[in-house]
Amino acid sequence: MHRLIEKGLMFGNLVRVDSSVLVERYNRALTHLTGKKTGLDVFHIDISGYSPEIGDELDDPLYLNHHGVNRQFILLSTDQMHAPLLNAKFSTSRGILRQFIEENRSELFALTAFDVVAGELVNSVYLADTPARLFDIRQIKVEADTTNETIATAAKLGTLIDRFKTEPDAWHDDVLIAQMIGMAKRTGDVMRNPVNVRQMSFLQENYWTDHFGGMYIFRGVAHPAAIVARDKAEIGTLPIDHVFDFRDRTAIAKFLEMNDLVESIVDARGVDATAILQQKMDFIVMSVAATMDEDLTGARRHDLRRLGRQYAQLLPAEWQGLAELVRWAENHGPWPKITSEHPCYFYTLRAKNHADADLVNMLLAELTPLDIRQLFICHKEVFYRAYATWPDEKKTYVADFLEREYQVDKAGTRAALFGHEAGMEEMPVPRQPDLITRVGPWGAVRPRGR
Incomplete structure (x- = not known):
């Protein structure tokens, strides 16, 4: 992973803690939350206050996230708002922390000027020992105070x-x-x-969780379903109408369509569909060339085209389908019949403009693992795991490409790919409305006939 770290593609934007005062405050909060302390004088923390160096020191990457369910946090500074969330177990956690800091910025700034704020993202589940238990998580409350x-x-x-x-x-x-x-x-x-730090709670209707190999839970849609990365037979019975795994391609495609969650890249407004599809094809060629021990250092599009011709017989169905679509888009070929069972189908989609666009793009990224750029932008947890298994040739190319083509203009790249979304590194979470907002000042008004 050293290539990614050196290029700022991993552990980027962490907050450095290097003063004795802040280290002492951190230890006070760490002891308050976990009973542990660090002996390090310098370390880096994410938005939750988790430090990868302290995780190594304690041999516990979940020292602030016991059982991966109720995330604890340590705030030394409101600057943490801009940091990533490492070892995320739920897609909503960073969005919740960021919204909490944003809405209480002045109060937290005043408190952290002389103390440290510690707290927890609390739900009613303390141990997700079965997949079904995850469905008991309905609402996340933020509890926070200084150690004093x-x-x-x-x-x-x-x-x-x-x-x-x-x-x-x-x-x-x-x-x-x-x-x-x-x-x-x-x-x-x-x-x-x-x-007065505002008490905040967040609905947990649609989200991804890293538990049990990865699960996408959609409860707040017209046609609810859970989509799991593992064999659904291993997951067992879940309290939701439909459960699909990644082999259920037609069912997943129908789910996305029935809930109006996706659109074709070719039909999307404000994007250069041909350029996006050609880039996806380049990534597929690169993956094939890497397995053939080709040196991909500094490889550009013309190099990948040469390699594509050289290994044409090895290019998978994903590349072939995208090529047909590009030929049609450039008016050089007939409309390709690409069904949901075609390996390239999900490569042709992106999320529509709705509240769960980030979550849907995350799902699409995991369904299209050869598109290394979307995987990195939308699903870093899965990207880092995949990266660790790649040959050195592919690691070098991907790290260089992301540094050259993505790091220099993150917002521009995301806008070109996804258009309407504000930034894949955010995951906005619906706030739980207060009682008056939900039912009005005169109580709940029920529809007629109920």
């Missing part, structure tokens, strides 16, 4: 201040006054500078 419980203390102080203002004999209550003075020493003036 500044937020909780400020809330208590606010209650005492209200008592002091409203109770007629409060001026003579020495115990009440002493309590307020003691709390104010810890929180500061909460009247002028309120310490």
